Amino acid sequence: MSQVDVNGAHSATRSGSTTPNVLLDVQNLKKYFPIRRGFFSRIVGNVKAVDDVSFRVHAGETLGLVGESGCGKTTTGRVILRALDPSAGEIWFADADMGRINVAELEKAQLKRMRRNMQMVFQDPYSSLNPRMTLLQNVGEPLLVNNMASGRALEDRVAELLRVVGLRPEYMNRYPHAFSGGQRQRIGIARALALNPQLVVLDEPVSALDVSVQAQILNLLQDLQRQFGLTYLFVAHDLSVVEHISDRVVVMYVGQIVENAKTSDLFTQPLHPYTEALLSAVPKPDPRQRSVPIVLEGDVADPANPPSGCYFHPRCRYSDGKRCVNELPALRELSTGRTVRCHYAEQLTLMGVAG
DSSP states (O other), X not given: OOOOOTTSOOOGGGSOOXXXXXXXXXXXXXXXXXXXXXXXXXXXXXXXXXXXXXXXXXTTOEEEEEOSTTSSHHHHHHHHTTSXXXXXXXXXXXXXXTEEEEGGGOOHHHHHHHTTSEEEEOSOTTTSSOTTSOHHHHHHHHHHHTTSOOHHHHHHHHHHHHHHTTOOGGGGGSOXXXXXXXXXXXHHHXXXXXXXXXXXXXXXXXXXXXXXXXXXXXXXXXXXXXXHTOEEEEEESOHXXXXXXXXXXXXXXXXXXXXXXXXXXXXXXXXXXXXXHHHHTSOOSOTTSOOOOOOOOSOOOOTTSOOXXXXXXXXXXXXXXXXHHHSOOOOEEEETTEEEOOTTTTTXXXXXXXX
């Protein structure tokens, strides 16, 4: 395997070349959690956390995965990494070592090899690090588990990783409690980079941080992406953050994708009413422009008992009350690279952030 060395040099395999080659191809992914009741714990239903999700991530790009809490975006990221086993679907990954593989079908030994090239940065920097382990042990653990470094070589590698994320190597013998939230997230990023991954799943990596620290971490992630040719799946609910870092955006609602578009297209001209409502809540930097958020009526649909027809129709101000209630819209492509799940996407003129 071609490795990124400690000086930051990388091979063509990891550089994210200009050709839009697909690194991750998710097809009809489903994750259902069974509902059990009674003395014998019989299955009486399922929570459809991820319900027939399909998208692609190209090498070297950042794909934003957004939606309200409970929409299934974090579960999607964990299923892709096989932290959770999928209920159905395929997860094709262009692994640098094993070639094109279906992650959903890998055995335990193969998963261990695959995870060298697919890593995760967790949301909470306070609980994602072992408080009983030093920085050397936290960051170096992936290298030890995969037999890639030990002894002095391990210390040198951890020291270089700390420098890369903006921390001093002298800190490696300290424990996580001695660091701020932003510093802990830098440690989590260093640990994710230890094995030279191709794909990094970022599960709301800045949502637990102060706004000023958020900007520093986002800039660091972009610098690391350019330096090491990384590909990001960026899970978030803050659209202003997603706009800053993402090349494309996938919007999820109750386990389904409702829109997929380039970031600039989605923010200036959304095609789905749910996307319009999310964008209306994005703060505007100009104090002379007053934003009027679209208040969605009712509650988020229950993934264990979704409504008939379009899942969004009980909260949609454009619903016709007939077709939207009775017919589930398909996720269809309206233009190249632009898909939407709405019966009337062509007829609606929705307002983006620029509006």
